[in-house]
Amino acid sequence: MTLSLQEPATAVVATGLRKAYGDHVVLDGIDLRVPAGTVLALLGPNGAGKTTTVRILTTLITADGGVASVAGHDVRRDGDAVRAAIGLTGQFAAVDELLTGAENLAMMAALHHLGRAERQRRTDELLSQFDLVGAARRPAATYSGGMRRRLDIAMGLVGRPRVLFLDEPTTGLDPRSRRDVWRLIRELVAGGTTVFLTTQYLEEADRLADRIALLDHGRIVAEGTPAELKRLIPGGHLRLRFTDPSQLTAAARIFENGTRDDEELTLRVPGDSALTSLRGLLDKLDEASIDAAELAIHTPDLDDVFLALTGQPTEATR
Amino acid sequence: MTTMTYALSDSATMLRRSLRHIRRYPSMTVPLIVAPVVFLLLFVYVFGGTLGAGLGGPAGGGRREYVDYVTPGILLLTVAGAATATAVSIATDMTTGIVARFRTMAIFRPALLTGHVIGSVLQTLLGVVAVLAVAVVIGFRPVESPVRWLAAAGILLLLIVAITWVAVVMGLVSDSVETASNLPMLLMILPFFGSGFVPTSSMPAWLGWTAAHQPFTPVMESLRALLMGTAVGDRAWLAVGWCALITGVSFLGAKKLMNREGPA
Secondary structure, X not given: OOOOOOOOOEEEEEEEEEEEEOOEEEEEXXXXXXEOOOEEEEEOOOOOOHHHHHHHHOOOOOOOEEEEEEOOEEOOOOHHHHHHHEEEEOOOOOOOOOOEHHHHHHHHHHHOOOOHHHHHHHHXXXXXXXXXXXXXXXXXXXXXXXXXXXXXHHHHHOOOOOEEEXXXXXXXXXXXXXXXXXXXXXXXXXXXXXXXXXEOOHHHHHHHOOEEEEEEOOEEEEEEOHHHHHHOOOOEEXXXXXXXXXXXXXXXXXXXXXXXXXXXXXXXXXEOOXXXXXXXXXXHHHHOOOOOOEEEEEOOOHHHHHHHHHOOOOHHHO | OOHHHHHHHHHHHHHXXXXXXXXXXXXXXXXXXXHHHHHHHHHHHHOHHHHHHHHOOOOOOOHHHHHHHHHHHHHHHHHHHHHHHHHHHHHHHHHOOHHHHHHOOOOOXXXXXXXXXXXXXXXXXXXXXXXXXXXXXXXXXXXXXXXXXXXXXXXXXXXXXXXXXXXXXXXXXOOOHHHHHHOOHHHHHOOOOOOOOOOHHHOOHHHHHHHHHOOHHHHHHHHHHHHXXXXXXXXXXXXXXXXXXXXXXXXXXHHHHHHOOOOO
16 A cells, blocks of 8 residues: 555545534534635634634534544544644634744744754744734734734744634734735635635635635535625626606616615616626616616625525624 | 654743743742742731740740741742742633644643743742742741751742642633632632641641641641751651642643633
C-alpha cells in the first residue's frame, strides 16, 4: 500500500452532526462539505448554531451524533492530526493583551515548534502582511478593534494551516476594517488555504464564499453558490416612480399584477432585467402615453433568500 | 520531535508567557507583598505587646518574642494571598478566547497549566522572601542552622505548590475574574483559625480542636519549630502529608476541569 501525499480533495466533511445542551438542541443533524481550496460561508442569525459547528470541527467539543473530518482526519478519533492542520480565529479576539503583537506571534510560532530563526522570520512576515509593523512592540491591549482582529487572524496563520476557521471575523468592526479583513481573506484563499467562515452578514458571504450554507435553528436550510441561492427566489421586480398620482393610477390599470404605493408614488411590477421584459414594459408605457420619472431594477439578493427560507430577516437588515 | 520534547518546549513557552505577565502587571504582585507586610507590622507593633505577653514564654513574652511566633503565620498568609493572583490569571485565560485558541493547537495540553503553576510558584517565592526580609529587619531571629532553614524552605515550597494548585482549581471553577479574585479569601482566613497568631490552646475547646487539626496548623507549627530550634516531632510529616494530599486532589480536579466542555 502506498501513502498518498496528495491533499485530500475535500477539506471538511460533516455528516449528521448533532449537539444538544440538555433539552436545548443546538445542531439538529447538519451535513457540510468543503472542497479543498474553497471558501464555505456558514450563514445564519445569532443562536443558529454557527459557533457550535466551529467548536466541533476544531475539536473543542465533541458532537452528540454524526461524524466529521477535517483535512482528512476524524475530529473525534484523531484530534491531534486535525489540530495540526487547522487555524482558528474566534468571534472574540483571542489575543494575549499583556503581550506585544510581536510577542503574541512569536509565542504562537514557538507553540508550532518552529526553530528560533524561523520563528523570527514568520513573525516579521506576518507583521508586515497584516500591517502591524508599527505596532509590533506595543501591548495588544492598546490596539484598536481592527488591529486586534488582524493580529488575531495572523495568530491563526502562524502554522500555515491548510484549513482556516474564521468565526465571525468581522463582527463589531467598522466598515473600513471589515474591508481590510476581506482583502486579507481573499489573499489567503488565493494562496490555496481552505476557509470555513461563519458570518451573519449576507454581504460578507456573498463577497467571499464559493458556497454558502444557510443555518437556521440548527438545520441547514439551503446550500449552494451565491448565484444558486439567489435563483431560489423566483424573479425580481421593476419599480416605476411617477411624479403625479394620475399617472400612477393609469399605470396601475395597465399592469394589473403590480403593487402600488400611493405615498411613494411607485408601482412594483414583477419582472427581471432581461431586455425583452424591459422593452415590453416600456412599450406598454409608451402606448398609454404614461411618463415615468424613474425606473429601478431590483434583482433578488441573499436577504430575499434568507427571508424566504427562514421567514425572518438577518441581523444585518433588522 | 518526541512528545517529551514537546512537553518541555511547550511548558517553557507557557512559563515565559506567565513570567511576562507577572513583569508587565506589577499591580498584581505588589499587593501580594504589601498586604502581609502590613499585617506583620500591625500584629507586631499594635497587638504584639499584649499578644506576646499572653504567650508566657521563658523571657516572660513580649513584642520581641511575638515577632518570632507570628512570622510563620505571616508567611502562610503571604502564600494564601498569592493564590489570588494565580486564580485571577487562570480565570482571565479561561474567560477570554485564548485558551480555546491553545486547545485547537497540537500542543502538550498540560503546558497550559504548568506554565501558570511554575510562574505562580516563583511569584509567591518572591513574595515570601520579601516578607521574610521585613520580618528579619524588625527583629525575627531564627536559630542559626542551615539544615533547619533548608527543611523549613522545603516545607514552605511544598505548601506553595499545594496552594497554587488549589488556586488553579479556584480559577477554573470561577465563571468570572471577579469570582476568581474573591474565592482565595477563604484561604487567607485559615492562618487566623489556626496557630498562626495565637496558640490554639487559648481558644474555646471546640474551636481550638478544629484549629489544631486544620492543614495550615501543622505547617505553621513545623516552620516555627524548625526556625526556633525546638523539637519538630511528627508535625513535619503531617505537614508534608497535608501538602501532598492537597496537591494531589487539586491536580486531579484541575485536570478534570480543564478537559470539560464549555457551554456553546
